[in-house]
Amino acid sequence: MKIKFLGSPEIVGRAAILVNSEGKNIILDYGVEMSKPPKLPISFPPRDLNGLILTHAHLDHIGASPYLYVSWGMPLYITRPTLELADVLIKDFLKLSGEYLPYEYIDFTYMSQNAEFVEYRKEFNVPGTDFRVEFRDAGHIPGSAQVIISANGKRILYTSDINTYETRLQKPADVNFDEEFDMVIIESTYGYKDHPKRSSLEKAFVEKVKEVIEDKGTVLVPAFAVARSQEILLVLRSRGFDGKIVMDGMALEVTEILLRNRGYLKSPNSLKKAFGRVKKVRRWRERKRVVKENCVIIAPAGMLGGGAAVFYISKLYKDPKNGIFLVGYQAPGTPGRTLLEEGVVQVSDVTGKTKAKKYYFEFSSHTDRSGLKGVLSQLSGDPVIAIVHGEEEGRMGVKELAEELGFRTYLPSTGDMYAFD
Ligand SMILES: [Zn+2]
Ligand SMILES: [Zn+2]
Structure with missing residues (x-):
């Protein structure tokens, strides 16, 4: 199994990760950096993709996804609220930044027609591949998911954006993992500090x-x-x-x-x-x-x-x-x-x-330093911790936490690839 970081793991934004196993490919998130003009992830030929997984509706995770459907169709794995929210957000994004974007609303429509709704804690297989996938509640915004993906004897967890604290709107993230992982790709937005109570x-x-x-x-x-x-x-x-x-x-x-x-x-x-x-x-x-x-x-x-x-x-x-x-x-x-x-x-x-x-008043939908420590502390096995979705201080904060707990860490840059042996 190989993991390639197509987005910007070194900032809060432009999430996009390619997972390859035995010549088959899946992309986890395909977001934009909210600059002017918006920055898209590294491109990948849609014809070589077996599926796309979108973890939640924020544009830094979905903003470039319709582009993958301009000339090709493949299954989209997504929760129902994420797709419905994506419709509203993509429409608004096109209204504000359409001139810079390489897709139109019709491409989003085509993407929606390829959607297969996923529920939390129900494992499924990606047709034509040996990928097994499961979503877990991420507690971040309604419909948000963490993704567990296994193939060829390896299992990885991608937390995406995660909130381990209960809010008025949502339950906390589901982080009770019984399984062992080979890699945990974790966000680090607030890896450097705690939120007020x-x-x-x-x-x-x-x-x-x-x-x-x-x-x-x-x-x-x-x-x-x-x-x-x-x-x-x-x-x-x-x-x-x-x-x-x-x-x-x-x-x-x-x-x-x-x-x-x-x-x-x-x-x-x-x-x-x-x-x-x-x-x-x-x-x-x-x-x-x-x-x-x-x-x-x-x-x-x-x-x-x-x-x-x-x-x-x-x-x-x-x-x-x-x-x-x-x-x-x-x-x-x-x-x-x-x-x-x-x-x-x-x-x-x-x-x-x-x-x-x-x-x-800092109402955040991301967990904080203590919350991230909590997630790392209860991981079993010996996963390498890949730290993404954070600025320098957030990523270094999580690196420190993970290393204190004895984990190996990995801080990828745009375009980097990690290969399991
Ligand atoms: Zn988010
Ligand atoms: Zn995000």
Whole structure:
């Protein structure tokens, strides 16, 4: 068995891994780096592929996948929510970056027609090969999977993006592995630090939101449409926030998808109930009205790079009564990062120092240093630990953890290949 890293294992983004055994090939994830223009993985002839596996719907894992279907068909192994979410995210991606992408929506449609839905903990065989594959819940976003793949006497685990902590939306990752692995390909996004405790984070967040609302202000929560928007809604309601909550745009579409895939949620009824009470905004007339109200507005995009959040912030930032709550990672170069670091709002044609209060609460969907240590500690056998999906400090953090536990480590770069003997 050989493993080739077609993406960028040295950054958070562009996940793509080729697994080869006895002349047969499978690709695990085929994502993009979210640069301008987006960067695609190393290409591989689709005709030589026996299957594609997509672990979850984030663009850094799926953004280039339709390209593999432009001229060829092969089975796509995916969970149902991942495919449904991918539809929304790929459409949006094409709208924003279509000019740079080597595929069109029709290619995504063709890819979808090749989909075979996979459930967690149900092993299957990839036809025409000796690959056996099993998905395990990754706890990262609904539908997300870790992949166990075995062939020719070797077994590897690819954690993909993983969250070992329970959230309001989801159960933690399923990391009870009885089997021994020859290689574990593990993410390392937060390999260098621990997150604040979830319960204190939630408590502080809801208290601050309540303060702004009691001061008669408007709260804007720019949030990723997938998982974060719904998590924020659930946190507010389960911690007794009783005021008006508005949800906008793609977050609505995503919530509807999640409610159709109940089995992938921790408590579908809580989400259904909370979503039932939400004021759903899809039109400009309604946006202009709610932005003047004493309410909480949850709107994508999470880093203020587009979406309705851009409109809302341009209307809210000048009034000190209002509050802007950033609730996720803010990538360098995004308007969210500029707001966080400099207190300056810089969106479309608006630039100015914010007078509204700004807050940062790090709700993460990735596990942290302790969580990664927990995963490594309970691995049996003698796998080599391949460390991917992290910046330098994250990868070095996991390397240190793994070596303390006595494992061999491997830090691949783009294009590197690992061959088992
Ligand atoms: Zn992800
Ligand atoms: Zn990722």
